[in-house]
Amino acid sequence: MRFVLALLASLVLSLSAFAVQPDEVLKDPAMEKRAREISAGLRCLVCQNQSIDDSDAQLAKDLRLLVRERLVAGDTNEEVESYLVQRYGEFVLLKPTFGTHTLLLWLTPALVLVLGGLGAYAALRRRPQPAAAALDDEERKALEALLRRDGNA
Amino acid sequence: MLVEAGHFALALALGLSLIQFVVPLWGARSNDPVLMAVAPTTALAVLGCIAFAFFALTVAYVTSDFSVLNVVENSHSTKPMIYKISGVWGNHEGSMLLWVLILALFGGVVALAKSSVPARLQANTLAVQAAITIAFLLFILTTSNPFTRVIPAPAEGQDLNPLLQDPGLAIHPPLLYIGYVGFSISFAFACAALIDGRIDAVWARIVRPWTLGAWAFLTLGIAMGSYWAYYELGWGGWWFWDPVENASLMPWLAGTALMHSTVVMEKRDALKVWTILLAILTFSLSLLGTFLVRSGVLTSVHSFAVDPARGSFILGILIIFIGGSLALFAWRAPMLRQGGLFAPVSREGALVLNNLFLATACATVFVGTLYPLALEVMTGEKISVGAPFFNATFLPLIVPLLLLLPLGQTLAWKRGNLLGTAQRLYAVFGIVLLATMALLAFRHGGPVAAPLGIGLGVYLVLGSLNEIVTRSWSKEKGLSMAWRKAAGLPRSTWGTFIAHAGVGLTVIGIAATAWGVEGLGSLKVGESLRAGAYEARLERVTPRVEANYREDVAVLTVLRDGREMGTLETMKRLYVTRGMPTTEAGIMTIGLGQVYASVGEMQPDGSVGIRLYHKPLVLLIWIGSVVMALGGGISLTDRRLRIGAPARAKAAPVAAVPAE
Numbered sequence: 001m002r003f004v005l006a007l008l009a010s011l012v013l014s015l016s017a018f019a020v021q022p023d024e025v026l027k028d029p030a031m032e033k034r035a036r037e038i039s040a041g042l043r044c045l046v047c048q049n050q051s052i053d054d055s056d057a058q059l060a061k062d063l064r065l066l067v068r069e070r071l072v073a074g075d076t077n078e079e080v081e082s083y084l085v086q087r088y089g090e091f092v093l094l095k096p097t098f099g100t101h102t103l104l105l106w107l108t109p110a111l112v113l114v115l116g117g118l119g120a121y122a123a124l125r126r127r128p129q130p131a132a133a134a135l136d137d138e139e140r141k142a143l144e145a146l147l148r149r150d151g152n153a
Numbered sequence: 154m155l156v157e158a159g160h161f162a163l164a165l166a167l168g169l170s171l172i173q174f175v176v177p178l179w180g181a182r183s184n185d186p187v188l189m190a191v192a193p194t195t196a197l198a199v200l201g202c203i204a205f206a207f208f209a210l211t212v213a214y215v216t217s218d219f220s221v222l223n224v225v226e227n228s229h230s231t232k233p234m235i236y237k238i239s240g241v242w243g244n245h246e247g248s249m250l251l252w253v254l255i256l257a258l259f260g261g262v263v264a265l266a267k268s269s270v271p272a273r274l275q276a277n278t279l280a281v282q283a284a285i286t287i288a289f290l291l292f293i294l295t296t297s298n299p300f301t302r303v304i305p306a307p308a309e310g311q312d313l314n315p316l317l318q319d320p321g322l323a324i325h326p327p328l329l330y331i332g333y334v335g336f337s338i339s340f341a342f343a344c345a346a347l348i349d350g351r352i353d354a355v356w357a358r359i360v361r362p363w364t365l366g367a368w369a370f371l372t373l374g375i376a377m378g379s380y381w382a383y384y385e386l387g388w389g390g391w392w393f394w395d396p397v398e399n400a401s402l403m404p405w406l407a408g409t410a411l412m413h414s415t416v417v418m419e420k421r422d423a424l425k426v427w428t429i430l431l432a433i434l435t436f437s438l439s440l441l442g443t444f445l446v447r448s449g450v451l452t453s454v455h456s457f458a459v460d461p462a463r464g465s466f467i468l469g470i471l472i473i474f475i476g477g478s479l480a481l482f483a484w485r486a487p488m489l490r491q492g493g494l495f496a497p498v499s500r501e502g503a504l505v506l507n508n509l510f511l512a513t514a515c516a517t518v519f520v521g522t523l524y525p526l527a528l529e530v531m532t533g534e535k536i537s538v539g540a541p542f543f544n545a546t547f548l549p550l551i552v553p554l555l556l557l558l559p560l561g562q563t564l565a566w567k568r569g570n571l572l573g574t575a576q577r578l579y580a581v582f583g584i585v586l587l588a589t590m591a592l593l594a595f596r597h598g599g600p601v602a603a604p605l606g607i608g609l610g611v612y613l614v615l616g617s618l619n620e621i622v623t624r625s626w627s628k629e630k631g632l633s634m635a636w637r638k639a640a641g642l643p644r645s646t647w648g649t650f651i652a653h654a655g656v657g658l659t660v661i662g663i664a665a666t667a668w669g670v671e672g673l674g675s676l677k678v679g680e681s682l683r684a685g686a687y688e689a690r691l692e693r694v695t696p697r698v699e700a701n702y703r704e705d706v707a708v709l710t711v712l713r714d715g716r717e718m719g720t721l722e723t724m725k726r727l728y729v730t731r732g733m734p735t736t737e738a739g740i741m742t743i744g745l746g747q748v749y750a751s752v753g754e755m756q757p758d759g760s761v762g763i764r765l766y767h768k769p770l771v772l773l774i775w776i777g778s779v780v781m782a783l784g785g786g787i788s789l790t791d792r793r794l795r796i797g798a799p800a801r802a803k804a805a806p807v808a809a810v811p812a813e
Contacts, residue, residue, distance in 0.1 A: 021753065022675040022762050043537045049395045051539065054388050094539030101534055108520040109546050112513045120505050124497055 020053065021061070026068055035068050038080055042067070043094050051094060156221055159209025160300035166202035166257070167290040169195050173260075173283035177276035181349070189276035193264035196279050199286060200261040207241075207254045210299050214241050220306035223247065223299045229312035229730055231700045239323035240313045245447065245463075246299035248326060252443070253289045255327075255334040259363075260286070263338060270359055277345030278338070285337055288470045296463045312701065312730035321381030329374030329401060333439040335367025336408055340436030343429045344478055347485040352429065357419035360432070362789055364415055368408045369785030375401050376778030384738050389669075389749050389766050391774060394543040399522040400442030406515035407435040410508045412785075417501050420566065423494070424501075426486050427508070433482060437475040438515070444471050450526065496568040503561030503569075510554040517546050555609055555660065558653060559616025581619050585612040599668065606664020613657025617650035644791035652784025659777030662745075665770035675760040681712070684765040687748050688712040692720065694761060702728045704737075707752040707761055711741055718743065723752040723763075745772045 020039075026032040039053035044060040052060040052067075063084070070080045084092050096102045173195035180188025213221045214237050217230045227244045228237060236243075242251040260282045263275065270278070293299070342360045346352040378401070383391040392398065411431040417424045444450070448464030495501040521538045528534050559581065563574045575582075589608030596604060624646075625638035670685035681690035689709040697704050704726040711718045723739035741748045746769040753762025 020673060022673055025673060041539075041541050043539060049393065049537075049539055054390065054393075089535065091535040091537055094537050095541035095545065096536040096538060101528065101532065102524075102536065105520055105524045105538065105542075106546075109513055109517045109550060112516040113509065113550070116509045116512060120509060121497075124502075124505075 020064060024061070024064055024068065026072070031068075031071050034077060035064070035071055038067050038071075038077055039064055041081075041094050042084060043092050045088060045092060155209045156213055156218065156300050156302070159206040160298070162202040162206040162209070163290060163294060163300075166199045166206070166253075167287065167294065169199045169202065170283045170286040170290060173199060174280050174287060177283075178280040178348075181273050181276045181280075186272065189272050192276045192279035193267065196257075196260040196264035196282070199283070200257040203250075203254050203257045206300075207250055210247060210250060211238060211241050214238065217310065219308065219310055220302050220304070221299075222301045222303040225303055225307055225310045227313050228310040229701060230309060232313060232318070233700070235320065235323060236313055236318045239320075240317075242326050243313055243317045243322050246293070246297045248330075249289065249293050249297050249447070250299055251326065252330055252334060253286060253293065255330050256282070256286055256289065256337060259334060259338050263341075271355075273349060274342070274345055274356070274359070277348050278341045281341035281344040281348075282337065285341070285474065288473070292463075292466050292470065296466050309730075312728065315702070315726070315728040315731065315733050315735050316385060318701075318728075319381065319385055321377065321385065325374060325377045325381055327374075328370050328377055332367050332369075332371025332374050332408075333401075333404060333442065335363060335370060336404060336411075336432075336436040336439050338363040339367070339411065339432040340478070343432035344481060346429065347481050350485055350488050352425055352489055354419050354422050357415045357428070361412075361415045361419060364408065364412050364432075365785050365789050368405070368412050369782040369789070371401070371405050371408060372778055372782040372785065375405060376775050376782075379778075380775050384740060388751070388764075389738070389768065391666075391771075394521075394540040396522050397446055399518050400445045403515055403518050403522075404435055404438040404442060406511050406518065407431060407438050410511040410515070411435050413504050413507050413511075417504050421495060421501055424505070424508075425489055429486065429489070430482060431508075431512075433475075433478045437471075437478070438519075440471050440474060444468060445522070495566070498564070498571050499569045500561065500564045500566045503557065503564050506557060507554065507561060510550055514547060514550045514554075517550060518543070521546070552609070555613060555656070558613060558656070559619075562616070562649060562653060563620060577623055578616060578619060581612060581615045584615060596668070603664050603667035606667070607661050610657040610659075610661030610664060613660060614654045615657075617654040617657070621647075621650055645788045648784045648786070648788025648791070650784070651787055652781045655777045655780030655782075655784055657777070658773045658780055662770050662773030662775075662777055665773070666768065669766060669768045669771070672765040674763060675756055676763050677758075677760045680760075682763055682765050684748075685767045686713055687718075687765070687767045689721075689748070689750055689763065689765045691761065691763065694755075697724075701730065702726050705752075705755070707739075707750075707763065709739065709750055709763070709765075711748050718748075721748070721750060723750045725752050725755075742772065745770045745776075747771050 020036070026035060036053060040051050042052045042063060044050045044052045044055035044057055044063070046057050046059050047055045050060075052063045066084070067080055070083055075083065081093070090096060096105065098106050173192060176188050176195075177192035180186070180191065210221075210223070212218075213224050214228055215234070217224065217228060217237070219225050219228075223244060223246050227247075228240050232240070240247075242248045260279060263270065263278060263282070267275070339360050342356065342363070346356055375398075378398070379391045382393070383389065411428065414424050414428045414431055418428045444464075444467045448467050450464060521542055525536050525538050528536060559578060560571075560574055563577055564571075565574075585608050588611055589604050592604035592607060593601070621639055621642070622635075624642060626632075626635040630638075672682045672684035672689075674680075674682045676682055676691040678691050678693055681688050689711050692708040692710055694705055694707050697706050704724040706722050706724050708720055708722055710720050719741060721739035721741045724737040726735045726737060727733070728735065736751050736753075738749055738751045740750075746767065749766040749768060751764050753764065755761050
């Protein structure tokens with residue numbers, strides 16, 4: 001399936017696979033690290049499911065520079081993100097916020113796990129538990145015969 | 154001429170599939186052996202026709218027959234031969250043809266497995282198979298014909314997408330499709346059982362090898378795709394939670410659950426209804442994957458509307474098969490007799506938990522992949538669901554599953570003892586705890602996730618090893634006896650432990666990515682760049698011209714502590730026909746880790762952008778996946794599962810092991 005992705009991606013952008021350019025890097029390594037972390041969670045709007053940290057598109061570059069600009073201006077990580085959401089909408093976040101519009105998205109894992117677990121438990125409970133019945137004489141004889149045969153083999 | 158013959162063969166295959174669909178079903182209903190016997194014969198004829206069509210298209214590619222539109226659009230006379238052949242399935246039409254070819258191939262194998270499959274089951278199964286074949290042949294013939302001619306024929310083709318000109322294309326799609334389509338057999342068997350209203354342990358024994366085989370191939374296909382993306386897309390990522398990847402991960406998760414539930418069904422005659430449902434869901438997810446990728450709905454909801462014929466057609470197939478099979482399930486499943494009792498704490502109980510977690514993980518991927526589409530269609534709101542979402546939801550589901558795995562595989566069938574089981578693993582717990590603490594101390598200040606993840610992986614590997622040892626070793630008997638005993642363990646037991654150890658290896662590889670380091674810089678010749686313990690020095694940048702592309706090659710010397718480890722080349726390529734640039738990463742493998750470099754833009758001052766990564770233990774991600782598939786393969790060779798091999802009257806080598 002990868003190759004199909006590549007095919008689709010190539011329609012949208014020319015992949016030269018070199019996201020952050022050396023001249024974009026901030027002097028302060030701690031701030032650069034924050035910039036990279038934020039970038040990994042932001043979608044390159046013109047690409048297919050790529051973060052701006054991975055993408056080579058011009059728009060991604062502009063966004064990366066914008067993120068760094070805001071950081072240098074003293075914004076916190078959250079402020080940078082909300083600034084971008086204001087400009088580009090929630091579409092820019094790769095991890096959607098929790099809200100009424102994403103309720104089902106975020107709750108599905110827990111719901112399926114809990115309901116599935118309850119269902120399985122109920123199905124198990126409904127059936128009688130296996131009783132470990134003692135062997136009767138006939139079975140004991142058969143077992144001995146089997147063991148003897150295996151021992152001789 | 155051959156091209157027209159290929160086209161005709163496809164149409165003939167469609168007609169034959171109709172016979173393969175109607176006649177055996179009728180035969181099974183009226184209990185007529187002659188009508189039922191039509192199924193295997195027509196299945197083989199369909200295979201012959203489709204194989205011929207595929208051959209015809211391949212010949213058109215190999216001889217660069219530019220009077221065929223599909224060849225014009227995806228090939229070029231100067232393209233290397235291997236890509237001329239793999240280019241056959243490197244496009245929409247050709248890949249659909251490969252899809253039906255594999256489908257027919259599986260049908261052919263079922264047709265030949267006469268001795269091991271009861272006639273009624275075989276007839277019904279091949280009829281369901283034929284229904285799928287009909288749908289996809291119609292799809293190809295009406296919307297995606299690879300044999301369309303173009304008049305006048307151009308002198309030269311438009312070349313294959315450069316990203317696809319890679320050995321990966323030769324291997325990845327066929328592996329993946331064998332996996333996808335292999336699940337159609339489990340699906341067909343499930344539908345056949347529902348049609349017949351009868352299902353038992355024999356059914357599970359017949360279905361299990363198909364599921365195992367499909368699963369092993371899908372595992373390899375996904376791993377191969379991941380490695381291909383890793384080296385070809387050039388930024389060193391190996392899994393992107395891309396919808397296209399998720400499309401293959403969903404059937405894999407469901408298939409993994411199915412593989413485990415058929416074990417319960419075969420051994421204990423339990424979980425029947427659930428197993429049937431899983432078989433249906435697994436193939437439905439394969440179909441969904443095909444729909445997602447083939448309809449273009451993923452790029453955007455709008456591109457779906459641009460080419461509505463294909464998208465709507467596959468959507469129709471999806472609705473008919475998923476809806477139809479689920480309706481059949483709802484109608485017939487209540488008639489199936491439930492059997493097989495077991496206590497909650499038992500191997501069966503553990504496998505139920507396994508299924509619960511895998512199904513939930515699968516549902517999570519499903520919702521994450523489709524939610525943005527659904528939301529946009531319903532409210533017009535656009536959101537993105539990417540890697541951060543899946544990391545936050547998928548991992549918490551998989552980690553508990555992996556923590557329980559060694560306990561589950563150690564538990565006894567029917568009624569287990571949790572404390573006794575844990576006791577058997579004491580040594581493993583001890584070693585893992587020590588190793589994890591040692592790693593934490595040794596890599597103090599580094600990411601905590603890496604040592605913990607590696608601890609988890611080691612726990613999985615040792616847990617499996619421990620089972621083999623405790624099952625064969627005893628103090629009194631000595632080593633040579635232990636060896637013989639281990640060799641005498643059933644192949645499926647070995648397969649299980651090898652596959653589980655493979656999961657552990659992959660987990661170690663994934664966890665170690667947290668230790669990866671990266672360096673970035675603009676280098677002039679002679680300057681160097683550092684990533685962790687490794688350093689790369691730019692030696693030269695030279696142009697090079699090949700048959701269908703030209704490239705600038707950056708040659709780097711890799712050093713560690715000032716010592717030269719060798720050189721690697723990373724290229725910036727321009728494919729002439731399409732005018733498309735690509736980057737080829739340079740990779741040096743050192744032990745299980747890799748040094749990975751990719752070249753960026755040439756700056757006006759003569760320097761080049763270079764990105765350098767050191768990725769410790771990264772190869773384990775794929776080695777582990779191959780080991781997983783290998784485990785599946787070894788299970789497949791178990792005597793009891795061999796296709797066409799009826800149970801032997803005398804158990805041969807196993808009996809050589811004396812009872813204690």
